[in-house]
Amino acid sequence: MRIGVITFPGSLDDRDAQRAIRLAGGEPVALWHGEHDLKGVDAIVLPGGFSYGDYLRCGAIAARSPIMAEVIDAANGGMPVLGICNGFQILVEAHLLPGGLVRNALGTFVCRDQNMRVENTSTAFTNQYEAGQEITIPLKNGEGGFLADTETLNRIEGEGLVVFRYLDVDPNGSLNGIAGITNERGNVVGLMPHPEHAVEPGFGPDMPEAMRSGTDGLAMFTSVLQGALAR
Numbered sequence: 001m002r003i004g005v006i007t008f009p010g011s012l013d014d015r016d017a018q019r020a021i022r023l024a025g026g027e028p029v030a031l032w033h034g035e036h037d038l039k040g041v042d043a044i045v046l047p048g049g050f051s052y053g054d055y056l057r058c059g060a061i062a063a064r065s066p067i068m069a070e071v072i073d074a075a076n077g078g079m080p081v082l083g084i085c086n087g088f089q090i091l092v093e094a095h096l097l098p099g100g101l102v103r104n105a106l107g108t109f110v111c112r113d114q115n116m117r118v119e120n121t122s123t124a125f126t127n128q129y130e131a132g133q134e135i136t137i138p139l140k141n142g143e144g145g146f147l148a149d150t151e152t153l154n155r156i157e158g159e160g161l162v163v164f165r166y167l168d169v170d171p172n173g174s175l176n177g178i179a180g181i182t183n184e185r186g187n188v189v190g191l192m193p194h195p196e197h198a199v200e201p202g203f204g205p206d207m208p209e210a211m212r213s214g215t216d217g218l219a220m221f222t223s224v225l226q227g228a229l230a231r
């Protein structure tokens with residue numbers, strides 16, 4: 001399976017996402033924000049970082065990049081699209097996911113190993129987790145507070161569109177501790193924590209070996225490959 005990773009000016013984690021895809025058994029394909037070409041990929045990852053220097057709002061300018069016209073069409077056609085942190089912000093700004101992301105409640109950048117619960121295992125990127133599984137993934141953002149109006153929030157909760165929920169602490173002041181969401185179809189997923197930084201023992205969260213391996217993020221990438229096999 002060929003999975004495209006889009007690089008925007010200021011992207012930071014594009015190569016980590018490519019590496020995670022390779023470790024999961026997929027073939028990463030580098031895509032460039034300024035082109036209209038998805039190079040025939042089967043799925044897309046919008047990586048973390050500081051696209052366009054976070055000017056205006058995080059993700060707002062990247063959401064209007066040339067390649068996003070193709071991403072929006074592909075997502076609406078059912079292609080799996082994952083947005084990690086800045087990528088989540090871009091998906092929200094592109095209206096592929098509901099709600100908005102605002103400055104962390106503390107007002108500062110937050111960087112920590114974050115516990116969260118997998119709430120929805122029927123998306124393209126979470127089918128290899130168990131329902132209710134608790135995982136630990138690095139988190140690092142300045143604008144990660146998830147907001148939505150009451151009607152939208154009720155719809156997100158009512159339709160089971162929450163994919164990940166923070167455990168122990170809500171690091172950025174997200175409504176209902178929401179860490180990640182999906183669209184109705186389950187092919188578009190966005191989350192603030194970084195699964196691509198938790199794919200190899202010894203390089204992910206600093207966990208006692210007996211508890212967890214530090215590779216809790218890998219299943220997001222094997223999930224999309226598994227979905228392709230099932231289709």
Ligand SMILES: NC(=O)CC[C@H](N)C(=O)O
Pocket residue numbers: 047048049050051054058084085086087140141142143144
């Ligand atoms: N790690 C990231 O992708 C950071 C996203 C964004 N620049 C923020 O600070 O919120």
